[in-house]
Structures are given as structure tokens and as C-alpha cells.
Amino acid sequence: MDKEQEKMDALFQLLDELLEYPIETSDDISDAELETYFKKFSRIYCNKFRHWYSLISDYLGKRTPDVYSTLDNGLRLIADYGKRVHPKSDEVNAGIDKLLDHVDLESVRIDRMEAVRCFTDETKNLYAATVQSSSDAQNKAMEVQKNVEHYHEQSVSILGIFSAVVLAFMGGISFSSSVLANFASVSMFRLIITIVLLGFVVFNALFILLRFVLHIVYSDPTKKKTSRGMIALNIALAVILVGTIGAYIFGAGTTIESWGATPEKTSTSTCEANS
Structure with a gap:
């Protein structure tokens, strides 16, 4: 359990490193840098290590939504590089793919939650305005009466x-x-x-x-x-x-x-x- 926690901490540090230098396209990162990142992921995703989805969700939940696309682009370039240059590293490639999949799913989930929250706020504001309008109409009706x-x-x-x-x-x-x-x-x-x-x-x-x-x-x-x-x-x-x-x-x-x-x-x- 301690080794898994250490690897999760190392994974989070690696993700912070990817977010420190935003990667939008393949021109923003060289093959040498991709090789360096792949080796770091190889040290993490060895011995059948499986990252915890709950901790990944908590990690992404503490970030702003604008970092999701940056992290997705970096992980996708690293995953494509691993499949192209290290096709036999199935365990590492599978771990990176799962991480990329979890990041995408969490990004979609958070975006939907944000949309629901915005819709809820709009509904509350509309309800408050409706209640105020109804109260004003009742007051006017009582005054007319x-x-x-x-x-x-x-x-x-x-x-x-x-x-x-x-x-x-x-x-x-x-x-x-x-x-x-x-x-x-x-x-x-x-x-x-x-x-x-x-x-x-x-x-x-x-x-x-x-x-x-x-x-x-x-x-x-x-x-x-x-x-x-x-x-x-x-x-x-x-x-x-x-x-x-x-x-x-x-x-x-x-x-x-x-x-x-x-x-x-x-x-x-x-x-x-x-x-």
C-alpha cells in the first residue's frame, strides 16, 4: 500500500510537470522530451501498478477546467509515442491509455457538473424572480381590491x-x-x-x-x-x-x-x- 501511494504521488508530480509547460501540439514537445516522460511513466506503471481513479478525480477536481485540454494533449502525445517507439511495453502503454481515458471521463463529468450547476443557478434566479413578480402582482391586486x-x-x-x-x-x-x-x-x-x-x-x-x-x-x-x-x-x-x-x-x-x-x-x- 505504501509503494502504491508513493507511485501515486510520483504520478501527480509528473502530471504537475506536464501542466507546468502546456502542450498544445506535437510541435511543442520534442521526441527527447517524450522519451523522458515515457521513462517516468514506465517507472510508475510497472509491476502491475494500477492508479486510483478516486484520487485522479480528486486531483482534477482541484484544478480549473482550462487545464483538462492541456493535460489531455500531453498524455495523448506520450501515449502515441509509446505505441510507436515502444510497442512491446504493453503494461506501460495500457497504464497511460487508462490514465488518459480517466482524465477524459473526469473532464466530461466535471464539465457536465459545471453545466448542471450553472443551470441550477439560472433556475434559482428565475424562480426568485418569479416569486418576486408573483409577490408584486399580489400586492398590486390587494391594492386594487x-x-x-x-x-x-x-x-x-x-x-x-x-x-x-x-x-x-x-x-x-x-x-x-x-x-x-x-x-x-x-x-x-x-x-x-x-x-x-x-x-x-x-x-x-x-x-x-x-x-x-x-x-x-x-x-x-x-x-x-x-x-x-x-x-x-x-x-x-x-x-x-x-x-x-x-x-x-x-x-x-x-x-x-x-x-x-x-x-x-x-x-x-x-x-x-x-x-
Whole structure:
């Protein structure tokens, strides 16, 4: 067993030597070098030595696939040289042929394993991509389903809000009509205060309802800020309201009511005052 192991080690050293100087064609090696290699193989394949295929497989498995063709070319040239120059060395020629056959078989086996590994990796990648695509499709389907489920609720909400908008607008118009119908019998201050308060309620109610519709449709957080136009309108209404109340407090009512008095009424009032 020790002698066989020694010969296997010598065989591996000889194979390393063949790989150290790549041989592609017969021009890359001379007959003298072939003779030297054949003698080294003769010292190994003597006394009915048989190399171990498992160790050959392990040896080739530790090399890259590009060395298989180099080793195959070198062994084939040596085997052809032995049959041509040493035809009577049957034991050595048979050993080299078996070694060449094992190298070719192992090369084919490793190449197929590499092809299977590449195919397996591609299959795994394809499966992972398929799983990801399926997951994305399921997420999109769930999102669409949620949108469909909320569509009815959103439609009902929007219709209800628009109904409220119409009612608020029509209510404001009706109230304004009733106020304007009694324009002659109502104090100017009361009329202005009523119109300002009505405008404040109606415009803010319409703005809130329409903004809620916009929030349902777009759901955009950037659009939740208060409109500058509504702020300016509320400020203007507040200024008018405060100015009207201030004018009433400081007695501007007498001056305003005298604007609508006719000259006849003014003279009559003056005569009555003189008498």
C-alpha cells in the first residue's frame, strides 16, 4: 500500500510537470522530451501498478477546467509515442491509455457538473424572480381590491358632501334674499353685520366641504395647508365687521341715516324745530 501511494504521488508530480509547460501540439514537445516522460511513466506503471481513479478525480477536481485540454494533449502525445517507439511495453502503454481515458471521463463529468450547476443557478434566479413578480402582482391586486372596496364609500361621501354644499349655498342665497327683501326696514348696521356673518359662515362651510372632497380624491398631505385666499377673505370680513361695530358705537348711525333723507324732509324737520 505504501509503494502504491508513493507511485501515486510520483504520478501527480509528473502530471504537475506536464501542466507546468502546456502542450498544445506535437510541435511543442520534442521526441527527447517524450522519451523522458515515457521513462517516468514506465517507472510508475510497472509491476502491475494500477492508479486510483478516486484520487485522479480528486486531483482534477482541484484544478480549473482550462487545464483538462492541456493535460489531455500531453498524455495523448506520450501515449502515441509509446505505441510507436515502444510497442512491446504493453503494461506501460495500457497504464497511460487508462490514465488518459480517466482524465477524459473526469473532464466530461466535471464539465457536465459545471453545466448542471450553472443551470441550477439560472433556475434559482428565475424562480426568485418569479416569486418576486408573483409577490408584486399580489400586492398590486390587494391594492386594487382595497381601492375597489373604498370606491363605493368615497362615492357616497363625495355625493353627500356635494349635497351639503348645495344645501349650504342655497340656504345662504335664501337667507340673503329674505334679508334684502326687508332692506328698507332694516338698519344699515344690522344689514352689514348680517351680510358679513352670513358670508363668513357660507364661504368657510363651502371651503371646508370642498377641501374635504379634495382630500378624499388626492389624499395629498401637501395640500392640507390653509388657503391664503380664505385667510385674506376672513381677515377682510373681520375688518368690515369690526369697522361696522366701531362705527355704530361711535354714533355714525345718525350721519349715515341723514344721507338718505330728502331735502323736503330736511326743511320740514327744520320748520318743526323752529316752531
